[in-house]
Amino acid sequence: MSSVRSAELNETSGPDGLLDRLWVNTPLSSVKGRIVIGYGFVTLLLIGVIIVAAWQAQVQQSALAELEDHSKTASLLQTAEANAAISGLLLQRYVISGEEIYVVEIQEHADAAQASMNEALIQDTIAGLDEVYAAGTLLVQDAARVSQLRQTGHIAEAEAVMEQIVPLFREYRLKLEALAAEELDHVATLSEQANAKGQLTLVLLIVSGVIGVGLVVVGGFLLARSIIKPLVALEDTARRASAGDLSARAPTSGPVELAHLGLVLNNMMDAVEQNTEKLRDANEELQERHHQLTDARSLASTDPLTGLGNHRAFHKQLQEQVEAARESGSSLGVIILDLDGFKEVNDTRGHQAGDEVLRNVAKALEEVAGERNCYRYGGDELAILVPGTDRSMATELARSVRAAVADLSVDGLPEVTASVGVALFPESGPTAKEIVYRADMAMYNAKATGKNRVNVWGSSLAEHLDGVAPSSDDNGRRHADVVAALTSALRAKDPQTKDHVERCSWYTGELAAELGLSETEVSVLRVASLLHDIGKIVVPDDILLKPGPLTTAEMKRMKRHPEDGANTLSNVPTAGDAVPVILHHHERFDGTGYPHGLSGEDIPIGARILLVADAFDAMTEDRPYRKAMPVADAVAELKRFSGTQFDPTVVDAFLVVLERTGRYPAKAADGDAATEPSPATTSAATHTGR
Numbered sequence: 001m002s003s004v005r006s007a008e009l010n011e012t013s014g015p016d017g018l019l020d021r022l023w024v025n026t027p028l029s030s031v032k033g034r035i036v037i038g039y040g041f042v043t044l045l046l047i048g049v050i051i052v053a054a055w056q057a058q059v060q061q062s063a064l065a066e067l068e069d070h071s072k073t074a075s076l077l078q079t080a081e082a083n084a085a086i087s088g089l090l091l092q093r094y095v096i097s098g099e100e101i102y103v104v105e106i107q108e109h110a111d112a113a114q115a116s117m118n119e120a121l122i123q124d125t126i127a128g129l130d131e132v133y134a135a136g137t138l139l140v141q142d143a144a145r146v147s148q149l150r151q152t153g154h155i156a157e158a159e160a161v162m163e164q165i166v167p168l169f170r171e172y173r174l175k176l177e178a179l180a181a182e183e184l185d186h187v188a189t190l191s192e193q194a195n196a197k198g199q200l201t202l203v204l205l206i207v208s209g210v211i212g213v214g215l216v217v218v219g220g221f222l223l224a225r226s227i228i229k230p231l232v233a234l235e236d237t238a239r240r241a242s243a244g245d246l247s248a249r250a251p252t253s254g255p256v257e258l259a260h261l262g263l264v265l266n267n268m269m270d271a272v273e274q275n276t277e278k279l280r281d282a283n284e285e286l287q288e289r290h291h292q293l294t295d296a297r298s299l300a301s302t303d304p305l306t307g308l309g310n311h312r313a314f315h316k317q318l319q320e321q322v323e324a325a326r327e328s329g330s331s332l333g334v335i336i337l338d339l340d341g342f343k344e345v346n347d348t349r350g351h352q353a354g355d356e357v358l359r360n361v362a363k364a365l366e367e368v369a370g371e372r373n374c375y376r377y378g379g380d381e382l383a384i385l386v387p388g389t390d391r392s393m394a395t396e397l398a399r400s401v402r403a404a405v406a407d408l409s410v411d412g413l414p415e416v417t418a419s420v421g422v423a424l425f426p427e428s429g430p431t432a433k434e435i436v437y438r439a440d441m442a443m444y445n446a447k448a449t450g451k452n453r454v455n456v457w458g459s460s461l462a463e464h465l466d467g468v469a470p471s472s473d474d475n476g477r478r479h480a481d482v483v484a485a486l487t488s489a490l491r492a493k494d495p496q497t498k499d500h501v502e503r504c505s506w507y508t509g510e511l512a513a514e515l516g517l518s519e520t521e522v523s524v525l526r527v528a529s530l531l532h533d534i535g536k537i538v539v540p541d542d543i544l545l546k547p548g549p550l551t552t553a554e555m556k557r558m559k560r561h562p563e564d565g566a567n568t569l570s571n572v573p574t575a576g577d578a579v580p581v582i583l584h585h586h587e588r589f590d591g592t593g594y595p596h597g598l599s600g601e602d603i604p605i606g607a608r609i610l611l612v613a614d615a616f617d618a619m620t621e622d623r624p625y626r627k628a629m630p631v632a633d634a635v636a637e638l639k640r641f642s643g644t645q646f647d648p649t650v651v652d653a654f655l656v657v658l659e660r661t662g663r664y665p666a667k668a669a670d671g672d673a674a675t676e677p678s679p680a681t682t683s684a685a686t687h688t689g690r
Contacts, residue, residue, distance in 0.1 A: 046211060050261050052204055057268040059197055064275035067190040069125050071282045074183035076120040078289050081176040083113035084136065088169050089300045091143050095150055095158050096312075103147055110140050126183055132175045139165060139172055155660070191279075198241075201268065205238050208261065230258040237265060246273040303376040305355055306362035314375035314383055315432070321387050322425055322432045332425040333386035333394030335369075336439040337401060337418040340451040342380040343519060345414050354380075357416055364404040369397060383439075391424060391456065398422045398454045406452060417452035419443055428457045441505065444526045447519075497533055500617060505529035507613035507654075508606075510661060514653045515609070525606045528578035532585050532610055535565030559594050562586055581606035585614060590644045608647040612638065612654050615646070620663070631663055 087109035094102035117133045120126075142165045149158035208231075233251045240248035249269060250262035301313035309317065318334070325332045339361065346354040358380065365374045369384045377383040384401065386394055398420045405418040421443025423429070428438040438457040446455035508529045512522045536544055539561055543554045550558060566583040569575045584598060584607035591599030619634040629637075635655065642651040 046208060050208075050264070054264050057201065057264050057271070061268070061271045063190060063194045063197060064271060066125075067187060067194060068275060068278055068282075069123055070183050070187045070190060071279060073120050073123045073125045074180050074187060075282055075286055075289070076116045076123070077176050077180035077183060078286060080113045080116035080120065080136075081173055081180065082289050083109040083116065084139075084169070084173060084176070087113060087143065088166075088173075091146060092162065093300075095146060095155070095162050098150060098155070100151070103151070106143065106147065110143060114140060125186075126179055129179065132172065132179065135168070135172050135175070139169055142168070198272070201265075202238050202242055205234055205261070205265065208234075230262065234258065234262060234265065237262075237269075241269060241272075246276060306358055306376050308362050308365075308371075308382070309375040311376070311378050314377060314385070317375075317385060318432050318436065321385055322435070325387065325425055330388050331390060331427065332435070333384075333389040333397070334423050334425070334435050334439045335384040335386065335394065335398045335401065335420060336377060336436070336443045337382050337384075337398075337405070337420040338443055338447060339380040339405075340417045340419055340447065341414075342416060345416065349414060353413055356413055360408055360413070361405055361416070361418075364408055365401060368400050368404050389424070391427065394422050394424060395454065395456050398456070402452065402454050419447035419451050420454040421446055421457065422454065423457040437502075437506065441502065441526075444505075444509070444523060445530075447523050497536070500621065501530045501533065503617045503621075504532065504610065504613045507617065507657075508609050510657045511609050511613060511650070511654050512606075514657050515605075515650070517605070521606070524577040525581065525609060527575055528581035528585075528606055529610055529613065531565065531569060531575060531578060532582050532614065533561065533565070534568055534582070535561030535563065537568070538564050559586070563595050578606075580604045581610055583607075585610045587611070588645045589647050593645075603647075608650050612646050612650050616654070631658075 087106050090102045090106045090109065093099075094106060114136060117129075117136055121129055121133060142161065146158050146161050146165070149155075149161060230251055230253070237248045237250040246269060250265045252259045252262045252266070301309060301316070303310040321332050324330075339357070342354065342357070345357055358376075361382065362374065362376070365382060365384065369386070373385050375383045375385070384397070386397060389397070402418055402420045405416065409415065421439045421441065423435050423438035423442060425432075425435045429435050442455040442457040446453045505526045508525045509522055512525050517525070539558060543550065543557055546554070562583050562585060566579045569579050569582065581604055584596070584603055587593040587596065587598045587603045587607060588611075589600060589603070589608070591597050616634055616638065619629050619637060620631055622628045635658070638646060638651050638654065642648045
């Protein structure tokens with residue numbers, strides 16, 4: 001019995017028997033059941049598709065929200081970097097110029113940068129931002145310290161701190177740029193993912209459409225009427241969306257499932273359209289920020305009045321072109337021009353007229369020399385860099401520039417002229433600073449010998465000047481050549497004098513400007529400085545170049561050189577105004593000097609200025625009879641004899657100039673101290689040499 005039951009169980013419980021019994025007992029055994037199950041299966045399938053589409057729409061919305069967050073973070077980082085860059089540039093300008101207007105702008109841009117960083121931190125979409133924020137906070141503190149030092153007059157300390165924070169600031173900006181780039185990469189990745197998810201949603205919609213078409217075919221005309229039309233509309237919406245038409249919307253009528261699908265698709269398209277618009281706005285904002293940053297960088301090197309390169313751009317290009325010329329073995333011409341009588345234009349016609357004159361002069365320079373070669377050196381001084389030029393080409397260009405300025409004629413504006421100086425690398429000097437100084441000296445010589453002319457540094461008498469004659473009976477050229485000839489004769493007499501008078505001319509020019517002397521007085525003083533030792537031409541060489549102390553008779557002969565110089569120049573009208581300075585440049589403030597024993601303000605101011613400059617240079621340079629002393633010792637000597645040998649006001653002004661510019665800038669950097677220490681004691685008589 002048990003064996004029979006066991007056999008029956010085996011027969012009915014085997015795989016084939018079990019499947020047959022299940023098939024007979026299910027609705028699939030009838031057509032109606034199959035139709036019902038088929039429709040039920042299709043219905044479930046459609047519901048599943050709708051659910052997945054809805055889920056995909058939610059995922060898409062989430063992805064778009066994340067995309068928006070990262071886009072906003074990238075924008076904030078770029079905004080912070082742009083404001084930080086502007087703040088850094090303004091801080092450097094402030095350290096250089098000391099103009100207080102920059103302080104507020106620096107703070108505003110620094111605050112804007114930190115505000116953007118704060119908002120980026122709130123977004124919390126990128127790791128490592130706290131560290132960059134902390135670095136930015138420290139830089140803000142350092143910048144405040146630089147501003148405070150500059151405001152309190154500690155310029156050197158401000159520059160030192162500025163040099164320390166420049167690498168930190170550069171690293172801070174690089175980190176911000178890297179983080180912004182990382183965020184933008186993440187935005188691109190999220191955008192691709194969002195597109196992929198959108199494509200998946202589209203695929204699901206197409207699949208549901210295909211299933212709907214199958215139902216129409218299988219279900220008949222009635223099902224077709226209720227399904228085909230919405231499916232075609234959904235397909236059309238999907239195609240338009242895939243083609244980039246974000247305004248496409250699906251109908252929400254018909255079967256519940258398809259109506260719901262259309263509603264979900266419409267919601268998704270609404271979300272995509274809104275977020276795409278936000279992304280477009282964010283992209284436009286990023287582009288605007290980029291343009292602002294580009295404009296800020298351009299403004300940092302452009303003079304806003306004339307549109308020419310500014311002082312900073314000039315020195316940057318000068319240094320680069322000098323290095324390029326040195327490496328290639330070529331030459332570089334430097335032309336500096338100063339407008340004659342420009343101060344009178346401002347005083348009589350106002351600064352607006354002066355600005356218009358500068359703009360017209362700048363245009364004239366661009367037409368002659370090319371826009372990329374012209375710079376506003378400062379005030380009414382302009383400069384031109386001419387790569388790969390020789391002396392004749394640079395001179396011809398300088399003459400064309402002078403003529404172009406002289407030919408300017410603007411209705412309602414005063415006419416101006418220009419005094420032009422030319423120097424060449426490496427002919428006029430081995431460094432950028434020396435070339436600029438030589439061109440500047442040549443320009444001042446042109447201004448001092450008649451104005452509206454060209455002076456080429458180191459030129460021969462035949463090509464020395466070019467320009468308009470100062471009067472009908474004296475064309476200026478002959479007297480200028482006399483001055484040049486006397487200077488050359490003095491250099492031939494004592495080669496060391498060449499560098500000495502150049503340094504004195506530079507010191508006196510800076511010192512006169514510090515004391516507020518007029519442009520004319522500065523020019524006269526520069527000429528006097530170049531010729532103040534002209535009387536030494538008639539001093540015997542055995543006295544002038546004697547390596548040891550002079551005897552009483554020899555010193556008496558040496559002390560006659562101011563009067564000899566004044567007599568030599570008394571018949572040279574071009575140098576006539578410089579004669580009193582040359583005659584009295586060895587007078588002492590306490591009245592014990594020579595040749596006339598003048599004291600106090602009875603001594604011409606130019607002579608008092610030249611005495612300090614002459615003494616400082618004599619103490620800090622080697623002489624045949626002694627070695628140079630360190631700059632610190634020379635400064636101590638000026639202070640010790642202030643009020644006796646030197647005018648205290650002039651000494652104080654000279655110390656300000658020395659602190660601001662340092663020792664004679666065209667001199668090769670060799671430290672402040674001479675190679676050998678000064679003697680333990682220094683008499684007042686040695687302060688100005690012999």
